[in-house]
Amino acid sequence: MSTYVYGIARVPVPSLPEDLTGVGDPPRPVRVLEQGDLFAVVSEAPENLTPKRRELLAHQRVLSEAGATKTVLPMRFGSVSDDDETVTGVLADRAAHFLERLDALEGMVEYNIKATHEEEAVLHRVMADQPELRAASEANRAAGGGSYEERLRLGEMVASAVQAREAVDADTVRRTLAPLAHDVSEGPESMGWLANFSFLVDHDTVADFAAAVEDLRMAEPQLELRLSGPLPPYSFVDKTGAGAGVGADAGVRAE
Amino acid sequence: MTVAPAQQQGGGTGNLYDVLELVLDRGLVIDVFVRVSLVGIEILKIDIRVVVASVDTYLRFAEACNRLDLEAGPKKSTGLPELVGDMSESGARGKTKGALTGAAQTVSDAYQQARDESKREEEAAPRKRTASRRKEERE
Numbered sequence: 002m003s004t005y006v007y008g009i010a011r012v013p014v015p016s017l018p019e020d021l022t023g024v025g026d027p028p029r030p031v032r033v034l035e036q037g038d039l040f041a042v043v044s045e046a047p048e049n050l051t052p053k054r055r056e057l058l059a060h061q062r063v064l065s066e067a068g069a070t071k072t073v074l075p076m077r078f079g080s081v082s083d084d085d086e087t088v089t090g091v092l093a094d095r096a097a098h099f100l101e102r103l104d105a106l107e108g109m110v111e112y113n114i115k116a117t118h119e120e121e122a123v124l125h126r127v128m129a130d131q132p133e134l135r136a137a138s139e140a141n142r143a144a145g146g147g148s149y150e151e152r153l154r155l156g157e158m159v160a161s162a163v164q165a166r167e168a169v170d171a172d173t174v175r176r177t178l179a180p181l182a183h184d185v186s187e188g189p190e191s192m193g194w195l196a197n198f199s200f201l202v203d204h205d206t207v208a209d210f211a212a213a214v215e216d217l218r219m220a221e222p223q224l225e226l227r228l229s230g231p232l233p234p235y236s237f238v239d240k241t242g243a244g245a246g247v248g249a250d251a252g253v254r255a256e
Numbered sequence: 257m258t259v260a261p262a263q264q265q266g267g268g269t270g271n272l273y274d275v276l277e278l279v280l281d282r283g284l285v286i287d288v289f290v291r292v293s294l295v296g297i298e299i300l301k302i303d304i305r306v307v308v309a310s311v312d313t314y315l316r317f318a319e320a321c322n323r324l325d326l327e328a329g330p331k332k333s334t335g336l337p338e339l340v341g342d343m344s345e346s347g348a349r350g351k352t353k354g355a356l357t358g359a360a361q362t363v364s365d366a367y368q369q370a371r372d373e374s375k376r377e378e379e380a381a382p383r384k385r386t387a388s389r390r391k392e393e394r395e
Binding site: 003006008009050051052054057060061074075076077078079080081082083087090091095102111113115120121124125128134138141142146147152153155156157159160163186188189199227229232233235236238239 | 274275276277278279280281282283284285286288289290291292309311313314315316317318319320321322324
């Protein structure tokens with residue numbers, strides 16, 4: 002029977018809800034495997050597990066429960082071990098590494114922030130910043146919208162200005178919030194946000210971080226900010242691993 | 257304003273769609289363990305955004321500027337209609353559909369579902385978004 006692994010943490014094992022279930026249909030009961038100073042939160046791995054929304058949510062929910070009172074190293078979705086013994090074997094063999102990561106992340110949570118432009122506000126912004134855009138727009142309007150070519154030319158100038166603004170605003174988000182976090186990681190880039198960053202925030206300063214996000218929202222009305230958290234430190238758990246934390250020191254680049 | 261609950265304790269999921277990518281793409285990977293459904297996860301990483309430099313985008317921006325009340329503050333509503341291009345959206349979706357199969361389609365559906373939920377939330381306070389966000393919706 003293969004074993005699905007949600008996360009790894011340091012003993013003592015916190016009390017988890019008795020009826021806590023994880024992935025699968027029906028959802029498999031969650032249990033704990035202890036080994037030395039560590040324990041793994043696991044369940045039976047269902048056959049043919051696929052990354053459906055329900056399964057992803059189950060993974061996240063189990064980690065939320067396990068991480069509610071202590072730091073947990075979250076596994077990436079879909080980590081399946083041959084059996085329980087393999088899991089405890091990994092905990093024993095790599096205890097030093099896991100304990101080091103747990104120490105480094107002690108008391109920290111991840112906040113993910115995604116930014117888009119609020120269209121009307123960003124148009125106002127670029128118009129205010131660039132008088133030639135405003136002039137072209139007013140000329141078109143005076144001409145009843147302008148010819149196809151005039152509209153195309155204005156639109157191209159505006160699109161270019163908005164794109165440039167995306168880069169500026171991504172940088173602003175990062176520069177404003179980074180000082181309130183221990184670390185920053187660029188989120189996966191494929192989803193079309195102008196900024197997508199995860200911040201590693203000390204649990205004790207979460208209120209300051211949230212306040213800074215609120216200030217940013219007021220200061221930059223063209224930005225629509227979506228804040229998610231507190232989350233297990235998905236983006237900071239494996240700084241050496243591929244796909245995790247690689248963007249932490251990379252320059253900001255708005256796509 | 258669409259804000260995932262920030263102060264939810266115990267690792268609240270906030271907006272599920274916003275954290276799905278982290279569950280899928282981040283987190284500890286241990287070589288001894290098998291990863292399921294890697295194919296779907298890889299396909300998710302393909303950049304599906306449509307470039308902002310297109311005639312459609314230019315015309316839409318020109319139209320939006322034409323309707324923009326430049327004398328008003330940036331937050332004043334000018335009754336700008338939702339120009340989110342249904343016309344271009346359906347076309348782009350048709351194109352991508354064939355490329356997504358099996359597990360990838362499942363993931364895509366999962367994202368879509370979550371996104372639709374997120375859209376419903378937003379309907380309470382509709383706000384216009386720029387091309388960059390819309391590109392994402394064309395997936």
